[in-house]
């Protein structure tokens with residue numbers, strides 16, 4: 001391959017993939033190779049694929065096929081990430097125009113292929129990239145959980161926590177680069193430190209303490225992807241005690257029926273969920289809870305699904321997503337009997353969403369009349385030409401929850417206070433004060 005001078009990077013999938021792409025770009029930053037906005041202008045096109053569910057695999061495959069079809073002979077097409085980890089060989093044979101295929105965790109090899117001297121680059125270089133007021137901090141990768149529907153442990157391998165020292169350095173650089181919020185991500189953030197022999201008390205609660213001291217009280221820390229059985233008293237007390245940990249928790253629960261949860265090989269003690277939710281609410285009355293569920297897992301009966309509906313209604317999540325179960329190769333559940341027909345899955349998801357919209361609308365109403373700090377993501381004008389800003393308070397995580405739209409002026413990236421005047425099922429409306 002001739003020495004490439006420019007590259008174009010395409011990232012598909014979830015925020016965790018965004019973080020991988022950012023790391024990759026930082027390996028290249030400061031070198032000779034320059035990023036370009038259009039694939040057509042690049043000597044090398046790099047695709048970071050997603051393989052989480054069939055749908056994302058198909059989307060990744062389609063994106064690669066399109067790029068391959070439009071590629072010039074002098075361009076190099078490199079495909080890496082989750083999908084190639086699973087389907088690398090198939091991809092090479094089906095799309096011969098792909099020049100190189102890499103699995104996950106091989107970004108240094110991709111950089112080397114592009115003739116970047118990665119040994120001369122620090123793991124966390126000087127060019128932390130921050131777009132908008134928030135940045136993701138990936139505290140671990142991989143997962144040791146046995147969930148029967150999930151292929152992630154096959155793709156990513158077992159849990160590997162990033163050392164606290166490295167995370168402190170990365171967090172400080174992100175803040176120096178302008179981040180006002182660090183969103184902690186990993187396949188299971190609450191498992192952080194387990195592979196280093198740290199128990200629940202010293203693991204994530206300890207890390208939150210260290211990060212909070214490192215970035216100062218002004219920077220928000222937000223926790224995504226908590227594993228239900230690891231939402232410990234220590235974690236709840238730490239969240240309540242550290243002022244910059246926002247009162248928001250995302251705990252993907254997947255189901256509300258113990259029988260379904262058993263087949264999923266997920267924590268299945270529903271009483272325990274009620275218990276920790278009770279503690280979260282008693283300790284932090286303003287806590288915002290997010291979760292996600294799967295409808296139509298193999299064997300899910302109508303009464304089991306109704307248990308899920310009742311459970312979600314009793315807890316009353318501020319934000320809840322619902323996916324239809326998707327059969328995934330290399331998982332235990334792919335061969336389970338009693339697969340639920342697609343139309344039943346979709347109908348159940350729909351019923352869930354109708355209920356959740358009612359709950360979310362009610363939950364959002366409690367913010368009306370409150371004045372809250374908001375991180376500004378963008379500004380513009382309404383249809384009458386009045387200035388408006390869009391942003392997020394602690395109630396909304398980036399990319400997955402709603403927004404706040406407020407009348408007034410403020411620059412993107414700034415923190416302002418907004419008075420909430422109205423609410424809908426997903427968004428809040430108000431004015432900058």
Ligand code: SF4
Nearest residue numbers: 143145147150152187
């Ligand atoms: S905890 Fe999450 S990433 Fe790990 S196996 Fe279960 S669903 Fe997959």
